[in-house]
Amino acid sequence: MAELTLLEAVNKALAYEMAADQDVILLGEDIGVNGGVFRATDGLQDRFGEDRVVDTPLAESLIAGMTIGLAAQGLKPVAEIQFMGFIYPTIDQILNHAARLRTRTRGRISCPMVLRAPFGGGIHAPEHHSESTEAMFAHIPGLRVVIPSSPARAYGLLLAAIRDPDPVIFLEPKRVYRMLKQDIDDSGEALPLDVCFTVRQGTDITLVSWGAMIHETLQAADQLEAEGIDCEVIDVATIKPLDVETILESVQRTGRCVIIHEAARTAGFGAEIAANLAEFGLMNLFAPVGRVTGFDTVMPLHLLEKFYMPSTENICATVRQTMEYS
Template identity: 50%
Template sequence: MAKFNLIQAIQDALRVALQVDERVLVLGEDVGVNGGVFRATEGLQAEFGSLRVIDTPLAEAGIVGASVGLAVNGMRPVPEVQFAGFLYPAVEQIVCHVSRVRTRSQGRFSCPLVIRAPYGAGIRAPELHGDSPEAFFVHQPGLKVVCPSTPYDAKGLLLAAIADPDPVLFFEPMRIYRAFKEEVPEGHYTVPIGRANIVRTGKDLSLFAWGTMLRVSLEAAELAKQRGWEVEVVDLRTLSPLDRETILASVQKTGRALVVHEAPKTAGLGAEIVSLINEGALLSLEAPVLRVGSYDVPQPLFSLEDICAPDARRILHGIERVMTY
């Protein structure tokens, strides 16, 4: 097996998908000649040609709208939106068309496309380049929303998303694109959409995270261990549909829970997870479920970026509040 970082794993997934299924197309701003803003598609146009790896104008609504037409006519488009904050011009297409084709046609058509979108702060980018808007799209029925945290999961989840009969929004944590490498199998494999992964077992508290926040949460869990607390860390991997069974089983075992996300705290996905736990595991709780998120402000620029997003210290403080309730 090769050792890939997250961006290499995504590139490999796209290459495998283009090799095994002639219906797969990659399109977006600069994905061809330049290989994408993060080089996720580097070399693919040279290998598969400009009719399958397509440079588009700078027009997110047009990129997604064209992908809808391709998808309903039998293709498997994988449009890239360079940053998650650039999804906003395409919201009308995503909400009014991408997510509704199956119900609008009463099942006669589906819209099998995967929108790739790097998300999150931490790379010292300008305004609108560091947003974490997953809650907007989790709220939209008809969409699946996926966010990997490791190279292995990134490749397997992306291949599963491309094979899925319905649309998937694929958030990529760009802050950890090149942070570490791990072994990734060659060829085609999938990681099931809709299943969380327990990456660290524990008996005292369940911590739920995804994307960039997983590694930070694992750091906090290690600090908590020094205080005698065994924290179970669960990587959700899929944000819609949530893996309710794994979430509830973990909380029923530990009796305490904390949710960590990079998006602003108010009305983030953490609130939905808290409600899910209250509905399904209330009698198991020894303390209120808490959330650690970014502050309720627009994503700040360079000098305040690290202060806004949760770090291991803030997460540890959240663990402490739950454990000492």
């Protein structure tokens, strides 16, 4: 066991799988000699060589496109996009090819790839470095979209993503990269994809979140406990495909739900969860489903970013409001 940050857990998972499986290959900008701008791939080029930890030219569409070509050859490429703000050139490749290659060849060619990218705000980064646009990927049929919220989840879910036979978008909440440490046994044990994790049991209300916002959500749950409100907290983890059953089952018990995400409100992934609750859980609800989200504005530069991002106070306020319905 070792105490690891989320960033170190990513590095450990990559190293474990590269050692275990010769077909795993990493590629991206500055991931080799430099070990990645956040150091997620630190030391891996020294250990596994330049051929398997590949510094690419500065071309994101190339990275995504060649990842597809590598995967189609039976390799298991894990590509890094340096920041989510630079991921958009890859959407052509991901949507038009990676996500549909299996379908459009009737299973003849598959695409077992992972595209990793740090996302989200709160680290005072320059413009274009802080957005949360996970819902764009969640809309693409054929993909998995996985978001760890802790070191342990990053380790286990990344291993699962690499071993998955289909393309996975793996979004790492960079605000959590060095926020906390957890004991992790580097045993190569993966966590399951396609399921939510209930990270706190409670009886009064279900709080649903993912990524960095899990931490504000858990803080809110602690504060609300002092006020006598017992919150259940669900970490969605795999937003596509969504494990709606875990959420419905929880809301069936609590009768109330607040969804928390950093991304802009309109067509954010919270809307999909709320729609599922309206379709399949309405009769269990005592109160309208609440949403605590980023605003429908351009993500502001860092001086104002804290006003954009949901805070523990915002979450508490919405929960209190939701509890008022009887």
